Amino acid sequence: MQIGEIKELIEIINNSDLAFFEYDFGDCHLKMDKSLTREYSAKVSEGHVSSALKATEDTVVEAVTQVQKAENTEVKAEKKVETEVISEEDLFIVKSPIVGTFYGAPSADKDNFVEKGNKVKKGDVLCIIEAMKLMNEIESDVDGEVVEILVKNEAMVEYGQPLFKIRRA
Known part of the structure; x- marks a missing residue:
């Protein structure tokens, strides 16, 4: 998943009525929870909200970097996995x-x-x-x-x- 896709996903979730979103891909996990921030964002000014979103975006960029590293590791690990046939x-x-x-x-x-x-x-x-x-x-x-x-x-x-x-x- 590319950073642009994640940013677009954040925007879609922020503009929706969803309070919680979770997505697994490979060994990585993406979780967005607005349920805690809804009450908070109603109390803070618009400037605080935009800085909070910027901080969230920076966190997501860091998380995506870690996801990409983990995906590369996962691909290498998959080659070594032994399978067991089970009835x-x-x-x-x-x-x-x-x-x-x-x-x-x-x-x-x-x-x-x-x-x-x-x-x-x-x-x-x-x-x-x-x-x-x-x-x-x-x-x-x-x-x-x-x-x-x-x-x-x-x-x-x-x-x-x-x-x-x-x-x-």
Whole structure:
């Protein structure tokens, strides 16, 4: 994604009624949240708003540079990825029961509940989904091995969105 496209996207989102926008491309993540700035922008003068937008634009330019570097790294890493053939019959897909924010660990300074390759038992906590400031533990419904974690930490998840692939034991 080019800087011009990102600037155009920012302008479109700013002129829309959307309060939150999130877009994943490759290993990079673009998130725009106007919900916190709406109340603030109503209180500040036009000059402050334009300087805030300029600061946001500078931040986006920096983020795009990091995205481009990460995309280059990702292309190199993709060449080295080994694929494992898995029968779909052996897999159990854990789906999100609610809309919210995905957390793979109980707190930022703790290890993830599970990692790829971990053995889990029915009832083991796989992750937490925060919805309306409530932390909901998502447990495994089967015994098995975690084959893939399909969501990044702190990503927004939708109802029914696949979170984990578990190979049944």
